[in-house]
Amino acid sequence: MERPxxxxxxxDLDVGPKPGLxxxxxxxxxxxxxxxxxxxxxxxxxxxxxxxxxxxxxxPGRGVYEFVGHVTHLANAHxxxxxxxxxxxxxxxxxxxxxxxVRENLALPLKIQETAASEIDQVVGDFLEWLGLGxxxxxxxxxxxxxxxxxxxxxxxxxxxxxxxxxDEPLAGLDRATTERVRxxxxxxxxxxxxxxxxxxxxxxxxxxxxxxxxxxxxRLRPADAAxxxxxx
Amino acid sequence: MRRAGPSQPLPSLxxxxxxxxxxxxxxxxxxxxxxxxxxxxxxxxxxxxxxTTVTMAVPASTAATDLEGALQALRRxxxxxxxxxxxxxxxxxxxxxxxxxxxxxxxxxxxRLWPTVxxxxxxxxxxxxxxxxxxxxxxxxxxxxxxxxxxPLLALWLAIGLTLGVRLRRGLxxxxxxxxxxxxxxxxxGGKPQRIExxxxxxxxxxxxxxxxxAALLGGALGLGLVATAYALPLxxxxxxxxxxxxxxxxxxxxxxxxxxxLLARRVLRRRLHLAMA
Numbered sequence: 001m002e003r004p005x006x007x008x009x010x011x012d013l014d015v016g017p018k019p020g021l022x023x024x025x026x027x028x029x030x031x032x033x034x035x036x037x038x039x040x041x042x043x044x045x046x047x048x049x050x051x052x053x054x055x056x057x058x059x060p061g062r063g064v065y066e067f068v069g070h071v072t073h074l075a076n077a078h079x080x081x082x083x084x085x086x087x088x089x090x091x092x093x094x095x096x097x098x099x100x101x102v103r104e105n106l107a108l109p110l111k112i113q114e115t116a117a118s119e120i121d122q123v124v125g126d127f128l129e130w131l132g133l134g135x136x137x138x139x140x141x142x143x144x145x146x147x148x149x150x151x152x153x154x155x156x157x158x159x160x161x162x163x164x165x166x167x168d169e170p171l172a173g174l175d176r177a178t179t180e181r182v183r184x185x186x187x188x189x190x191x192x193x194x195x196x197x198x199x200x201x202x203x204x205x206x207x208x209x210x211x212x213x214x215x216x217x218x219x220r221l222r223p224a225d226a227a228x229x230x231x232x233x
Numbered sequence: 234m235r236r237a238g239p240s241q242p243l244p245s246l247x248x249x250x251x252x253x254x255x256x257x258x259x260x261x262x263x264x265x266x267x268x269x270x271x272x273x274x275x276x277x278x279x280x281x282x283x284x285t286t287v288t289m290a291v292p293a294s295t296a297a298t299d300l301e302g303a304l305q306a307l308r309r310x311x312x313x314x315x316x317x318x319x320x321x322x323x324x325x326x327x328x329x330x331x332x333x334x335x336x337x338x339x340x341x342x343x344x345r346l347w348p349t350v351x352x353x354x355x356x357x358x359x360x361x362x363x364x365x366x367x368x369x370x371x372x373x374x375x376x377x378x379x380x381x382x383x384x385p386l387l388a389l390w391l392a393i394g395l396t397l398g399v400r401l402r403r404g405l406x407x408x409x410x411x412x413x414x415x416x417x418x419x420x421x422x423g424g425k426p427q428r429i430e431x432x433x434x435x436x437x438x439x440x441x442x443x444x445x446x447x448a449a450l451l452g453g454a455l456g457l458g459l460v461a462t463a464y465a466l467p468l469x470x471x472x473x474x475x476x477x478x479x480x481x482x483x484x485x486x487x488x489x490x491x492x493x494x495x496l497l498a499r500r501v502l503r504r505r506l507h508l509a510m511a
Binding site for chain 1: 411413420423
């Protein structure tokens, strides 16, 4: 069977929370479509910085980030915007429209992409039912519980069916039923061809979810399981 | 890729602004302030005007032309606000009790003067007696103490002004936070640069214009209130300001406040927009 094309390719990349402060250096990495990749590491190891760099929310310190065949630091504002439309971001530092309803928040990425209204209604309606949030559709996002908000965060990132979905600790603090919903959602996306990168503090947290696991250790990104080792080799 | 559809309004900023619990309260407070400000101003002004009075007792036999000449001379010498004659019945009764029923009561004139920098009491006295040698002239210069009603009125005015200021500040912060969130999301989810400009910068400009108009009203009320307070208390140095100071104070406060609000908010938004789209 032919392997899917790489969605992400990193060449000798440094990342950190701000320019001049490097937490992870010399990353050589590749993520292919349809694959769920876990990046594990302790707090402060650079997981969130890596996701923010992959999400085009901050520039890399050094090296090259290639996303769907485009070298990101060479992209102009318009190309960067179009690349962002192919990303799904489930990061905690992305805000909610607190006064807007769950439905409006979920529809936001689709509206930004200028999707047809009828399609938005259908997709958002399906998502809400599937996530079990149908009864909360008109509730302001600011009134959701923490678990519901985490679920909605992943859903908002997935609603556009992106090429790359980035989720920062998507399973942390969720009950079993919600955890199962998020797992099913991410597996379904991967089955449709999306590359998924999730982070966790420990590899046990992503057991049964990730196809391969990488570990941030001593300022380096290293393979942490056999699948990752095979790819790295 | 999904099909492109007709451009749709985002639910973000307009709704969060409209849904804010800020507007009804601000409206009520503004109305209260607008009602209280002229009340306070009139209250202070009246006390101040009453305080500077020239009282002239003129014999009843004085010719009308002489009386008018004296008043015109007074008007030239000092800014006259109003001339009132005492109630004739009361004067006649008083005169009769003092000098007998046949005595002819004099004409009593209260000439109220606008507050001016200096009022030369001796000069006024001399002026009046030059034209009306038989007049008994009494000049009162100075302020009456504030009426007891001044204090609660002033306290209420200050409380409402402060509350309104705090609410407006909170509203502005909420507005900036909503703009920041919307901008972050628009950029993160791949909004086109020109669409971001249209969705965030232009509506923000419109709302800022509205906010500036609100701030101008508040500034006008505050300016008027400041002047009114000076007369109501009365603060001698402020109350003796020339009348030009009143519109100037109102105009300055009403102009500077919205300008400052607008400048600050625009700078913050433009900087964010520039950073986000860089």
